[in-house]
Structures are given as C-alpha cells and as structure tokens.
Amino acid sequence: MAIHVFDNDEYRPPVWKSYLYQLQQEAPHPRRVTCTSEVENRPKYYGREYHGMISREEADQLLSVAEGSYLIRESQRQPGTYTLALRFGNQTRNFRLFYDGKHFVGEKRFESIHDLVTDGLITLYIETKAAEYISKMTINPIYEHVGYTTLNREPALKKALPVCRDIPDGKETPGDELEERLTSLVRRATLKESEHAPKYEKVHNFKVHTFRGPHWCEYCANFMWGLIAQGVKCA
Numbered sequence: 001m002a003i004h005v006f007d008n009d010e011y012r013p014p015v016w017k018s019y020l021y022q023l024q025q026e027a028p029h030p031r032r033v034t035c036t037s038e039v040e041n042r043p044k045y046y047g048r049e050y051h052g053m054i055s056r057e058e059a060d061q062l063l064s065v066a067e068g069s070y071l072i073r074e075s076q077r078q079p080g081t082y083t084l085a086l087r088f089g090n091q092t093r094n095f096r097l098f099y100d101g102k103h104f105v106g107e108k109r110f111e112s113i114h115d116l117v118t119d120g121l122i123t124l125y126i127e128t129k130a131a132e133y134i135s136k137m138t139i140n141p142i143y144e145h146v147g148y149t150t151l152n153r154e155p156a157l158k159k160a161l162p163v164c165r166d167i168p169d170g171k172e173t174p175g176d177e178l179e180e181r182l183t184s185l186v187r188r189a190t191l192k193e194s195e196h197a198p199k200y201e202k203v204h205n206f207k208v209h210t211f212r213g214p215h216w217c218e219y220c221a222n223f224m225w226g227l228i229a230q231g232v233k234c235a
Contacts (some may be wrong), residue, residue: 018221018222018223020126020130020133020134020222020225021214021223021224021225023126024122024226026125027122027124027126028067028068028088028121029068029118029121030068030070030114031065031066031069032047032048032049032069032070032071032114033049033051033062033063033069033070033071034048034049035048035049035051035052035071039051040052045099045103046072046082047113049070049071050072050073051073052073053074053075053076053079054073055076056085056092056094059092060085060092063086063087063092064087064092066087067087067088067090068121070085070086070087070113070117071085072084072097072113073085081096082096082097083095083096083097084096084105084116084117086117086120088121088124089124089128104116105120109228110227110228115228119226122225122227123225123226126225204234205235206235207234208229208232209229209230209231209232210228210229211224211230215230215231
C-alpha cells in the first residue's frame with residue numbers, strides 16, 4: 001500500500017466556509033474603467049475612473065465589457081452632482097455619489113471608491129443569491145430584547161444557615177423528620193438569599209462596528225460579509 005506524504009508547503013488543510021461568506025468570495029470583483037482623455041474640472045478626490053459629463057447610454061456602453069465594471073460621471077440633469085455607474089446582473093446601475101471626506105452612496109463611508117464598489121458588489125451579489133436565506137435569519141430577532149449579566153462583580157453575601165433549635169428533653173425526633181426539617185430550612189434560606197441578591201443586568205448598547213477579517217455571528221450562525229460596518233457590537 002502506497003502512502004503519500006505531503007510536504008509542509010504542499011499540504012493545505014480544507015478551510016470550512018459558511019454559505020454567506022462563501023458567496024462573498026464568489027462576488028464579482030471591481031473593474032475600473034479608466035478615462036483615456038483629460039477631463040476638465042475633475043474633482044481632486046476622484047481618479048481616472050472619472051469620465052466627466054457623459055450620458056447614461058455612453059456609460060452603459062463603456063461598462064458592458066464585464067461584470068463589476070464601474071466609472072464615475074457628472075450628471076447631465078443635475079450638473080455638479082456625481083453618479084457611480086456600476087455593472088451588475090448584466091445591467092448598469094446608477095447611484096448618487098457623495099463625498100464628505102469619505103465616499104458614500106448610503107450610510108456606509110469608505111476611504112476609496114474601490115472599497116465602496118467592492119462592498120457594493122458583495123452586498124448586491126449576496127442579496128441576489130440568498131434573499132430568502134437572509135430573510136429567514138431575521139424572523140426572530142433576539143439580542144435587542146435580551147439583557148446581559150455583568151460577571152466581573154460578585155456580591156459578597158453571607159450564606160444563610162439553617163437555625164438549629166434545641167430539642168426538649170424527653171422527646172425524641174425521628175431521624176427522617178429531622179432531616180426533612182433541615183432540608184426545608186436550607187431551601188427557604190436559599191430562596192430568601194436569591195430574592196435579595198442584586199441583579200447586574202442592563203440593556204444592550206449596539207453600535208455599528210467594522211470587523212477586520214471574517215467574523216462569526218452568534219445570532220445568525222454565519223460569517224459576516226462585507227468590508228465596512230458589517231454589523232453591530234455592544235458597547
């Protein structure tokens with residue numbers, strides 16, 4: 001029987017990926033369509049992907065080369081405003097583009113147009129491929145209704161001990177009856193203690209958070225996807 005020995009550099013153990021994270025890897029990659037001519041009045045925060053004031057039809061023709069192609073154009077209907085034209089699903093999608101120190105089309109802010117497009121393609125791809133899957137994950141939201149207990153503080157409570165009363169002389173108490181009385185006293189003392197124990201429970205304070213690298217979500221039992229602001233984290 002022949003035994004194959006793998007070199008350390010050759011052997012690669014299988015990497016397990018969840019459904020949504022695997023879809024993220026399959027999403028189209030950004031393909032910048034550069035402008036070959038000089039464009040006047042190009043905003044300093046845009047690069048060669050800026051094509052100036054061209055029509056939707058011209059943008060559609062330029063982007064028809066491949067999925068994930070993108071460019072930026074100035075709107076003909078509203079001069080001074082800018083549009084991100086993106087090829088996805090064999091059609092050109094146009095998004096109003098903003099800049100306030102970072103680029104955005106929605107709530108998420110990005111350092112570069114490339115990151116914005118990458119995140120957008122991932123989101124569009126996953127929403128297209130797994131819309132039903134995602135909807136099932138949000139049927140029963142739980143975390144926003146559940147408090148959490150602070151474990152780094154434990155109240156220093158004195159354990160209540162059962163009171164042992166003297167048995168009058170001349171009276172014998174059966175062993176079973178004595179054991180039952182003691183058990184009952186311990187039970188009552190324990191219940192009384194738990195009633196007065198301070199509770200360190202408080203509500204969640206969720207804030208949008210950017211996770212660096214694949215992050216496992218206990219809520220949906222899946223890896224989060226996207227590059228920026230993938231989820232929320234309790235502060």
